[in-house]
Amino acid sequence: MTDRSTSSPSTPAASRASKRATMRRHDREILALALPAFGALVAEPLFLMVDSAIVGHLGTPELAGLGVAAALLQTGVNVFVFLAYATTAAVARRVGADDLPAAIRQGMDGIWLALLLGAGVVAVVLPSAPALVDVFGASATAAPHAVTYLRISSLGIPAMLVVLAATGVLRGLQDTRTPLYVAVGGFTANGALNVLLVYGFGFGIAGSAWGTVLAQCGMAAVYLFVVVRGARRHGASLRPDVAGIRACAQAGAPLLIRTLSLRAVLMIATAVAARLGDADVAAHQIALALWSLLAFALDAIAIAGQAIIGRFLGAGDEAGARTICRRMVQWGVASGVALGVLVAVARPVFMPLFTSDSAVIDQLTPALLVVALTQPIAGVVFVLDGVLMGAGDGPYLAGAMLVTLAVFAPVALLVPVLGGGLAELWWTVAGLMMSVRLVTLWARARSGRWVVTGAVRA
Secondary structure (H helix, E strand, O other), X not given: OOOHHHHOOHHHHHHHHHHHHHHHHHHHHHHHHHHHHHHHHHHHHHHHHHHHHHXXXXXXXXXXXXXXXHHHHHHHHXXXXXXXXXXXXXXXXXXXXXXXXXXXXXXXXXXXXXHHHHHHHHHHHHHHHHHHHHHOOOOOOOHHHHHHHHHHHXXXXXXXXXXXXXXXXXXXXXXXXXXXXXHHXXXXXXXXXXXXXXXXXXXXXXXXXHHHHHHHHHHHHHHHHHHHHHHHHHOOOOOOOHXXXXXXXXXXHHHHHHHHHHHHHHHHHHHHHHHHOHHHHHHXXXXXXXXXXXXXXXXXXXXXXXXXXXXXXXXXXXXXXXXXXXXXXXXXXXXXXXXXXXXXXXHHHHHHHOOOOHHHHHHHHHHHHHHHHOHHHHHHHHHHHHHHHHXXXXXXXXXXXXXXXXXXXHHHHHHHHOOOOHHHHHHHHHHHHHHHHHHHHHHHHHHOOOOOOOOOOO
16 A cells, blocks of 8 residues: 555655656757757858858949849748748648648648749749839949849749748658758858859859859759658658648738738838938948847747647647747747847947948947847747747737737837937837737737647638
8 A cells, every 4th residue: 555645745746857857858849940940040041141242252233233133032032931931830730630641741732832922923023123123223333233133033933932831841840950951052052153153154143143043943952852752651642732722822821911011110110220311221230130140049949839839739739739838938038038148248249340330330339239138028029929820820920910010110200200319219129019029929828819729720
């Protein structure tokens, strides 16, 4: 017979030990997904950095043309980032439901949608490239180079969108290592091809564009090989399914609205900074570049959240989904604090790398302090964004971002009217905008309405 007097006191301790073991398991899983995801996210912007470094030696008009074309291309591709996000959530649910053939089938629908959207974008960009470049106000010397780069690079857009969708497939399958390897390989190939075509064959800026297109097509080919191999292994159909493609588009539409709203926030912020003066807009661009880099680190945790939450909900594990949500919020806070301290401490080293203009540094210093102080808020926002994406809660995310835009826009536009400067503008971006997002996302997380289980979100 068990001695109850000795066994009872050990129960709370055993319970605490079990909880600690569960948290350690969750931590290992988050790290295993987030670290490779961060590497892949950082590798992608390096494409443009390599192009800029190589084209910059051709001349200022070529570099200016690249800048205009790259901005257009990034906008045209980034609005379709839902191909990765929506696919991750949908595939992860099927994985949680232990239905790998359906998971891969779901992923193939996303890839077919990416190809259709890519073909549509190319059909628009090729004939309208001169008009698009003109809208951006490119100079007479830079415009021809921008048109050349834009037209050639647009041929790689279908491949870029396939990469987004296929990345979502692999993330949903709980694999973030393969995207990292592909991103590093693509970055390396892009650099080598750019040097060869620009200088070896003397193709100029056209060579840079072709090198990037070839690298992107190579990445897409590797992804397709991996996904097709998995489909054949599990007996999943590779043929396009109209109903499945339509479902992917419907799931992605709210995330498209969310992305466009967020892009509008950033565009308004840049427009306001331009009205403040040259030193302000220059400092704003530096602060925005740093903020974007920090976002990559926090987004890596969000990507882990998408994959893990989708899997738990697909498996019908409500308690597990809530537990991992709470743990990831803790990760978001800790990561935000660490990044904020890093920014505050590294400011004296960071700023001279970008400018030696004392007027720009004077405006940049308080803006970076705002960025540092608000990183814990950003950490929670990114995590909850990833959790709700993983739950397939796109309509709520779209509505919340529209509310955020409605609150942010009038306040930001009043900054120059009321005599504010760049620091006040960044309080509206990193403070007000992110705080509104925190309130809306936190309210949804606390409500529990995002917890919808099953292989498909009803």
